[in-house]
Structure formats: C-alpha cells, structure tokens
Amino acid sequence: MISSMGHIMKKPKELKVKPIKNGTVIDHITANKSLNVLNILGLPSEKIKVTVAMNMQSSHMGSKDIVKIENRELESSEVDQIALIAPKATINIVRDYEIVGKGKVHLLNEVKGLLDCPNPNCITNALEPVVNRFYVIEKEPVILRCHYCERIMEEEEIESQF
Amino acid sequence: MSFSLKNVISIKDFSKEDINFILKQAKELEPIARSQEMCQTMAGKILGMMFYEPSTRTRLSFETSMKRLGGGVIGFAEAGASSVTKGETLSDTARMVSEYADALVVRHNLEGAARFVSDVVDVPVINAGDGAGQHPTQTLLDLYTMQRVFGKIKGLNVALIGDLKYGRTVHSLSYALGMFGVKMSFVSPPELRMPREIMHDLRHNNVVAQETDSIQEVLDDVDVLYITRIQKERFPDIEEYLRIKGAYRINATMLQGKDLIVMHPLPRVDEISPDVDDTPYGKYFEQAFYGVPVRMALLNALIKPFE
Numbered sequence: 001m002i003s004s005m006g007h008i009m010k011k012p013k014e015l016k017v018k019p020i021k022n023g024t025v026i027d028h029i030t031a032n033k034s035l036n037v038l039n040i041l042g043l044p045s046e047k048i049k050v051t052v053a054m055n056m057q058s059s060h061m062g063s064k065d066i067v068k069i070e071n072r073e074l075e076s077s078e079v080d081q082i083a084l085i086a087p088k089a090t091i092n093i094v095r096d097y098e099i100v101g102k103g104k105v106h107l108l109n110e111v112k113g114l115l116d117c118p119n120p121n122c123i124t125n126a127l128e129p130v131v132n133r134f135y136v137i138e139k140e141p142v143i144l145r146c147h148y149c150e151r152i153m154e155e156e157e158i159e160s161q162f
Numbered sequence: 163m164s165f166s167l168k169n170v171i172s173i174k175d176f177s178k179e180d181i182n183f184i185l186k187q188a189k190e191l192e193p194i195a196r197s198q199e200m201c202q203t204m205a206g207k208i209l210g211m212m213f214y215e216p217s218t219r220t221r222l223s224f225e226t227s228m229k230r231l232g233g234g235v236i237g238f239a240e241a242g243a244s245s246v247t248k249g250e251t252l253s254d255t256a257r258m259v260s261e262y263a264d265a266l267v268v269r270h271n272l273e274g275a276a277r278f279v280s281d282v283v284d285v286p287v288i289n290a291g292d293g294a295g296q297h298p299t300q301t302l303l304d305l306y307t308m309q310r311v312f313g314k315i316k317g318l319n320v321a322l323i324g325d326l327k328y329g330r331t332v333h334s335l336s337y338a339l340g341m342f343g344v345k346m347s348f349v350s351p352p353e354l355r356m357p358r359e360i361m362h363d364l365r366h367n368n369v370v371a372q373e374t375d376s377i378q379e380v381l382d383d384v385d386v387l388y389i390t391r392i393q394k395e396r397f398p399d400i401e402e403y404l405r406i407k408g409a410y411r412i413n414a415t416m417l418q419g420k421d422l423i424v425m426h427p428l429p430r431v432d433e434i435s436p437d438v439d440d441t442p443y444g445k446y447f448e449q450a451f452y453g454v455p456v457r458m459a460l461l462n463a464l465i466k467p468f469e
Contacts, residue, residue, distance in 0.1 A: 121293050123274040128253050130278055145359070148274025149295055150172060152359040 020051075023070040025092040025099075026082065031055050033086050034065035039162040040081045041069070048072060061088065081114055083107040084142055084158055109136050111144060118157045122149035165463040169280040170288045172296045173334040174363075178341050185306050187459035188452070194230050195454040203467045204233030210263030211237025212256065212279075213290070214246065214270045219428060220290045220299070223453035224267050231458055233465075236263060253282050260285045265465050268292075286464040294328050300427055301334040303456040305342070307449040308386060311423055315339075321347040321380040324390035324410050324433060327354040331427040332390055336360060340369035347372045347380045351406045354392065377410065381420060387412065389426045389433050411435065417443050425449050 029037055034052050043050055051068040058064040065086075073093050082089050083105035093101035111134045117124045124132050124146070133147035144153045165183045167175055193199040209228040213221055216239070225235045237259065241247070245255055252275060260266055260283035268276045269290040276289030276296075291297040308315050320339055322332045326348055336356065339346055340363075348356050348371055355373065364371055374380065377387075389412060397403035412424060413435035424438055426446040438444045 119273060121271075121273050123252070123270075123272045123278045123292075126252070126272055128251050128278060130253075130281075143362075146274065148277045149272075149293075150174070150359065151273070152362060 019097055020068050020070045020094055021097055022095055023068065023072055024074050025094060026067045027090045027092065028061060028088045029065040029067065029086040030088065031063040031065055034067050036085050036159055036162045037067055037082055041078060079105050080108060085162065087140060107136055107139055111136065115158065115161055117146045117149060117151065118153055119146065119149050119151040122146060124148055169286050170298050170460055171277050171280055173298045173301050173338050181302065181305065181338065184302055184456060184459045184463065185309055187462065188306050188455040191455045191458045195458060201230065202232035203462055204228060204231035204465060206468055207233040207264045207465050208262065209233060209235050210259040210266045211235060212259060212266060212268045213239045214241040216240055217269055217290065219450055219453060220269065224457055226454050227457035227461055231461060252279065256283050288460065291330060294330050296334050297330045298334055299457055299460060300331045301338050303449065303453045304335050304425065305338055306452045306456050307425060307445060310452065311445060312385065315342040315344060317343065318385045319345045319383055320386040320388060321349050321384045322388045323349040323377060325354045325392045325396065326350040326356045328396060329390040333360050337363055340364050340367050347374060347384065349374055349377055349380055351375055384422055387422055387424045389424060391431055391433055412438060414438050414441055
C-alpha cells in the first residue's frame with residue numbers, strides 16, 4: 001500500500017488469540033474478575049499457558065472476562081469456587097480443538113472446606129478438627145453464612161480469600 | 163403440638179411451634195420448679211455441664227432443672243477445671259463427657275462452639291451461650307416471661323436497650339420476637355448498634371425495627387424495656403464509656419406513670435437503679451426464676467426418659 005506521501009505503509013500486526021488445542025475455556029466471567037479466577041486455580045504457574053482477556057464485549061453481560069488454560073481440565077471443586085466470584089461463568093472443555101464439554105458454574109447451597117470464616121472468634125479458627133461450612137443465603141451478590149458462628153460473609157470478604 | 167429439635171443451638175433452628183411447645187410445657191412444670199410438686203421424669207439420667215466460661219444463673223438453673231426432674235448432673239464450671247488446661251480440644255472433651263451423660267450443656271467463649279459439639283457427639287446438645295453468638299435458652303425464658311406477664315407475645319411493643327452489638331441475648335431475642343410479630347425498637351449508642359447479620363435476618367423476615375439512640379423516644383410506646391449491660395471493655399476511652407453508660411440508665415422516677423415492665427438478662431451492674439427492684443415495673447428476678455421451668459421443659463423434650 002502506498003500513502004499519499006508516497007511512503008509504503010506497514011499493515012498493522014494483528015495479535016490474535018489462537019484457539020487452544022486441549023484445555024479449558026472459562027467464558028462469561030464477571031468483568032475484571034479473571035485475575036481472581038486465576039488465583040482460585042493456582043495460576044499463573046510456570047508450565048501452564050494461560051490467555052486472559054478482560055473487559056470484552058458481551059451481548060448478554062455488557063462486558064466480560066475470558067480465561068483460556070491450555071492442557072488443563074477443571075475439577076468440580078474448582079468450578080464451585082469460581083461460582084463464588086463469577087456466578088455466570090461457563091466452562092468449555094476443549095480436546096483437539098473441539099468443545100467436548102460445556103457447562104455453567106453452579107453455586108451450591110452449601111460451600112464446604114473452601115473458605116475460612118472471617119470471624120476470629122469462630123470455633124473454626126481455633127485448633128479444633130473442624131471443616132469450614134457456609135450456607136449460601138443469597139446468590140447475587142453472594143452472601144454466605146457460617147454454619148458454626150452464623151456470621152455472614154459478603155462478596156468483598158469472599159474475594160479477599162482468593 | 164410437638165418439639166422437632168434434637169439439639170438446642172440457635173433460636174433460628176426453632177419453628178414457632180417448637181417455641182410454643184416449650185412455653186406450654188414450662189407453664190405445666192412451674193409447680194415442680196417452685197418445689198410444690200415432685201417429678202421423676204429424668205430419674206436415672208445425667209446431664210453433662212461443660213462451662214468454659216463463668217456463669218451463675220444459666221449454670222445453676224440448668225442444674226436446678228435437672229435435679230427437680232429427678233436427674234443428676236456432672237461437669238465443670240470453668241475451663242481451668244477441665245482438661246483444656248492440658249491442651250485437650252473441645253472436640254475430645256465433648257466426646258468424652260458424652261460417653262458419661264445423656265445430654266450436654268455447653269457454654270464457650272468461641273462462637274459456634276455448641277454447634278461444633280453437636281456435630282461430633284451423639285447425645286443432645288444445648289447451647290448455654292457461645293461468645294457473642296447465640297443464647298437460645300435465655301431467649302425462651304425471655305419469651306416465657308412476656309407470655310406470663312401479658313398473657314401473649316404477639317402484638318407487644320418491645321425496646322431492646324444498651325449493648326446491641328455484643329450482647330448475645332438481644333441477638334437471639336430479636337430474631338424470636340420477629341417470629342411472633344412483635345414491634346421492636348433498638349435503643350443503643352451508634353457504636354453498639356445491632357450487627358448487620360441480625361438486621362439482615364430481620365429484613366429477610368419482613369420485620370421492621372426502629373433504631374434510635376434515645377430511651378426517651380420509646381418510653382411512652384413500649385410494653386417492655388429489655389435492658390442489657392454496657393461493658394467497659396468495649397470502649398477504648400473511659401470517658402466515653404462513662405458518658406454512654408449514664409445515658410442508658412433506668413430509674414424509678416423516669417418510669418412513673420408508664421405502662422410497661424423492665425426486663426434484664428442479669429447480671430446487672432448499675433444500668434437499672436435498685437429503686438426499680440420492688441416496683442411493679444421490675445420483672446428481672448421473676449424472669450430469672452422462669453429459667454427453671456423453661457429449661458425443665460427443654461430437658462424433658464430432648465432427653466428420653468426411662469419407660
């Protein structure tokens with residue numbers, strides 16, 4: 001291409017996000033929460049290739065984040081955790097470039113063994129053989145109640161644990 | 163009418179039917195609580211008392227209740243007298259005591275302790291106060307007191323006054339009063355207001371409660387002034403504590419001509435002047451007595467007697 005000044009114009013390089021061969025694509029993550037999702041999944045790590053897209057346009061959500069993880073299929077306990085901070089997220093399992101499994105994250109009525117109670121005076125923060133349990137009392141935004149001390153935990157406190 | 167619970171941990175576990183069942187049974191047990199009649203429903207049964215925190219009324223009224231019903235009591239009255247000083251966990255101590263007793267009564271400084279104990283033992287567990295959490299048997303005796311004095315709970319107008327943030331009795335009580343359609347006012351200094359979780363529950367149950375920092379605002383409208391102690395250790399500044407404490411003090415002069423009763427979970431320090439004690443307003447000692455028939459009703463409901 002030749003510009004009006006007679007210079008040859010370079011075609012701008014397009015950085016494309018390639019489809020992944022094997023792994024998981026987490027779509028419809030609440031905008032700007034993808035870094036929390038990475039934390040839940042124990043990422044980044046040296047060996048795993050991850051692509052993060054933030055504030056992408058979404059017809060359903062206005063804006064959303066997307067995370068692509070190569071060579072890793074998510075376990076259900078990890079999916080449950082994602083539901084706590086990105087309740088609309090969808091999980092696509094990819095094998096050989098094909099989506100072989102598609103599902104939404106589901107916030108169960110009870111969250112067990114994932115989060116610590118923020119109440120320092122809760123029995124779960126003492127040296128007792130006890131597994132943390134929370135009831136989901138509201139889903140959007142998420143509000144949890146500790147099974148033991150009955151204190152409620154709101155979004156901000158939940159996110160601070162990831 | 164029946165009782166559906168296996169443990170008594172939080173007033174939130176109770177249905178209105180459960181509460182009414184206990185209140186009705188308590189009324190029938192009053193002559194036994196007053197030593198006018200004898201009862202042996204708990205003969206041969208043992209109640210295990212695990213008190214990690216000091217308590218006078220709750221502990222003694224549980225012991226009285228079990229003994230009036232013909233049962234026995236074992237346990238400890240402070241953490242220092244238990245194996246906790248040797249580093250034993252609550253879980254281990256509870257399992258051990260549950261091997262000796264037919265039911266456990268637990269008071270602990272940590273919230274959720276009684277729920278945790280009920281998860282690890284097979285016998286019924288009664289929460290006798292867990293940190294700033296729940297104290298359901300106190301709530302039941304508070305409801306019973308209102309029922310006995312007014313002949314009803316529904317439709318009453320109750321003001322909860324003092325330390326609403328840390329006072330565990332008012333947390334359980336406000337929840338229960340909401341179930342009975344009681345109109346409530348929360349009177350406290352701004353720094354000691356009802357915690358957000360309690361307000362959340364009340365809103366969720368469509369209970370409207372007025373919040374104010376002035377006792378004068380509620381005096382003409384209420385049937386019950388429920389006073390709680392404001393504790394010095396909640397305030398970093400002693401001057402602030404003294405100022406606030408003075409503003410929430412009740413005396414006989416300010417009650418004159420009013421149509422109300424004064425309740426208090428006790429112990430009182432000086433938030434109710436002694437000149438209220440012998441007036442028709444002061445119901446707190448009667449309230450303390452009602453702890454016995456109410457706890458007797460709970461023990462009968464939880465522990466299966468011998469045939």
